[in-house]
Amino acid sequence: MLELAILGFLSDHPLHGYELRKRVAALMGHVRPVADGTLYPAIKRLAAAGWVTRKDEPGVAAAPRRVLYLTGEGREELERRLREPADLDISDENRWFTLLAFLRHLDEPDAQAAVLRRRLAFLEEPTSFFYDGERPMAAEEFADPFRQGLLVIAQATSHAELTWLRNTIAELEKAPAAG
Amino acid sequence: MLELAILGFLSDHPLHGYELRKRVAALMGHVRPVADGTLYPAIKRLAAAGWVTRKDEPGVAAAPRRVLYLTGEGREELERRLREPADLDISDENRWFTLLAFLRHLDEPDAQAAVLRRRLAFLEEPTSFFYDGERPMAAEEFADPFRQGLLVIAQATSHAELTWLRNTIAELEKAPAAG
DNA sequence: TGAGCATACCTCGGTGTCGATATATATTGA
DNA sequence: TCAATATATATCGACACCGAGGTATGCTCA
Numbered sequence: 120m121l122e123l124a125i126l127g128f129l130s131d132h133p134l135h136g137y138e139l140r141k142r143v144a145a146l147m148g149h150v151r152p153v154a155d156g157t158l159y160p161a162i163k164r165l166a167a168a169g170w171v172t173r174k175d176e177p178g179v180a181a182a183p184r185r186v187l188y189l190t191g192e193g194r195e196e197l198e199r200r201l202r203e204p205a206d207l208d209i210s211d212e213n214r215w216f217t218l219l220a221f222l223r224h225l226d227e228p229d230a231q232a233a234v235l236r237r238r239l240a241f242l243e244e245p246t247s248f249f250y251d252g253e254r255p256m257a258a259e260e261f262a263d264p265f266r267q268g269l270l271v272i273a274q275a276t277s278h279a280e281l282t283w284l285r286n287t288i289a290e291l292e293k294a295p296a297a298g
Numbered sequence: 299m300l301e302l303a304i305l306g307f308l309s310d311h312p313l314h315g316y317e318l319r320k321r322v323a324a325l326m327g328h329v330r331p332v333a334d335g336t337l338y339p340a341i342k343r344l345a346a347a348g349w350v351t352r353k354d355e356p357g358v359a360a361a362p363r364r365v366l367y368l369t370g371e372g373r374e375e376l377e378r379r380l381r382e383p384a385d386l387d388i389s390d391e392n393r394w395f396t397l398l399a400f401l402r403h404l405d406e407p408d409a410q411a412a413v414l415r416r417r418l419a420f421l422e423e424p425t426s427f428f429y430d431g432e433r434p435m436a437a438e439e440f441a442d443p444f445r446q447g448l449l450v451i452a453q454a455t456s457h458a459e460l461t462w463l464r465n466t467i468a469e470l471e472k473a474p475a476a477g
Numbered sequence: 478t479g480a481g482c483a484t485a486c487c488t489c490g491g492t493g494t495c496g497a498t499a500t501a502t503a504t505t506g507a
Numbered sequence: 508t509c510a511a512t513a514t515a516t517a518t519c520g521a522c523a524c525c526g527a528g529g530t531a532t533g534c535t536c537a
Contacts, residue, residue: 120523137485146445150452157524159487164523181533182485218448265401266325268466272397272458279454283447299493316515336494338517343493360503361515 120216121153121161126189126197127220129171135184136162143219151215162187170196218280299395300332300340305376306399308350308368315341315364322398330394341366349375376403381416397459415467 128139136159143153165171170193176184189197201220307318315338322332344350349372355363368376380399 122523135485136487140485147448150448154525155487156489156526156528160523163487180484182483182531184485215448218451219444265398268401268462269326269329269394269397272455272462275458275461276451276455279451283450287447301493314515315517319515333495334517335496335498335519339493342517359514361501363515 121157122165122216123197123200124216124219125161125165125187126170126193126200129187129189130194130197133186133188135176135186137184139187147215147219165193168196169193214280300336301344301395302376302379303395303398303402304337304340304344304366305349305368305372305379306402308366309373309376309403312365312367314355314366318366325401326394326398344372347375348372393459 124143125139128134128142134142139162140153140155140158143158162171162173166173169190171187171189173185173187176186197220201217303322304318307313307321313321318341319332319334319337322337341350341352345352349369351367351369352364353367355365376399380396380403
């Protein structure tokens, strides 16, 4: 979900909601727009869970800003979610948010390269791709031309993500590792 | 949504819920699994709207089947939805269901080729791809390397769909047009 | 002076999806 | 004979998301 992307953004540095809103829109508004009625409740949930704290910043703008800070627990939660296989599942329609969290969380190359590699392995694993979730697939179902069409599209998408991940990892390894 | 896929399936011929469930799972369970708690309420909605009728088929299986028939209004609704530009939006996360409806609705080549061509035009239109939804994009935002990554992935996905659509249309035109 | 817009936050109702659960019969295999 | 499994349908609560609407201030331009 969106929560993951927010945690990813805040791992860079604190932001107020409106700035967050703008950054999400700028980065992926053309692919995956986010409504205010989605963003602000998401922030509220994260605050209720203790993953972000909010502090009012008086008199810097037209309307009072509530600056969002990622807590220690919030950082742990982000790292946990990025490690979770569920969030790497290609069937996850909110894959975009997962990717966005990845993208905003590249400050620590060593740890991140490992996470990216795990996602890459998941995508490369052929069985994960043909897994039905319930039962083995019959031969005739497997050969269905309609199914083939969907498969081609899904594979192309995964392939694009994979290529991007490979390039990203390569760049991380070129850069000097921190710590 | 799922409704579109169901209407698409039923446009082929009547099915009972469990058969529908199996076909959806076989076709795209590995990409987009559908829960029972999603499917049956969706059928109920379609029935309430008058787009499908249900008739109990006694004693053919372990449990009694409720066979689903697409009504005339249901067929009109399907065609209306496939023509709607909203359902062609690349930001639509339920694009899979749209594609599935397309796939199951290829019985009438002439009409369908037109629909597919419209979707193709939408994907090829460069402005639709860079549209922010709210405001023009600043140059620096445009060049953001993170944004580039997301864009590459989104473009690859659209490109895969596009290629598939081209092939599908080509096959439709090879086949003799009905009527 | 006033309109309009950007900034900034938020609520509310409706909806679609999920996971868990319920029910009940027929078939298959140990 | 007993336990699974497959068949078949359905409800329920929880939850994330959306669109519409609300509130209020400050800036700019006519």
